[in-house]
Amino acid sequence: MRIASRLCLMIIGLTLTAPSIAAQDPLKKAIKARQGEMQLRAFNVGPLFGMAKGQIDYDAEMAKKLAGNLKLLLDLDNGRAWAQGSDIDNYMGDTTALPKIWTTYPEISEYGKKYAIAVNELAAEAGNGVDALKSKIGPVGNSCKGCHDDFREKQ
Template sequence: MKTPVIVSLALAASLVSLSASAEFAKSEDAIKYRQSALTVMGTHFARLGAMANGKLPYDAAQAARNAEVVALVSHLPWAGFAPGTDKGRESAARPEIWQEQAKFKDRADKMQTAVAERLLPAARSGNLDQLKAAFGPTAQSCKACHDDFRRR
């Protein structure tokens, strides 16, 4: 039963990644794109955190849906960090993103892995304790990138 959902998510992520890798007409467009993707991802991740921390009632179906959105959207923002997008629109991105591309990519990859291998299966399990156990380490993978590459 989960196979169609997994295949659908994989196909959607592939299609979105292909379209996101296209160049943006203006650096402002790239910045807006990445900020929008990060906002969507953060919103759905925060909902999972609220459930894991008891600030929202646990709803297994909602947890699974939120984790699926996070998993899909976790592949999007990176295309918006193209060369030349370090200036322009108000941004929390630090210059180190463009100076330390390998480290930045590594942080993004680690977050995507944590989401795909820990958070998503835990949210789909229907078990709050599994969600709680997966949420913290996944949040740490987000924080690691923010600590190095995001202005406070």
């Protein structure tokens, strides 16, 4: 009886601690934070691609706002979210970030710089008509893709 209840308590203990340990893992939090930032990029850039392709009507105010949001995100100093060890080898299933990000560092920052230049140019022009938007959206898309091709597990 005693053994049975001890075992029972142990099992309860295990089920209680396992999820809380996972929730406290700072590297998992970091992964979630950077993925959240990426989701915000995608959420804001999506309609801009749509407008440039003619899939949705061009709206100058909206285009300006969305490109401005991408620019605002550049100001976020989210370096903590790229903590060493939070790569796919250690966190398979949680992240698509390749270890190469850290082993070749600071190579990825060059990609980040190109992205920042493209976003700044887009933000300056996105509200000035669909042709202006079209002329500046390409380099943004290419810099998203370029970085994903080299630093992210193939989807």
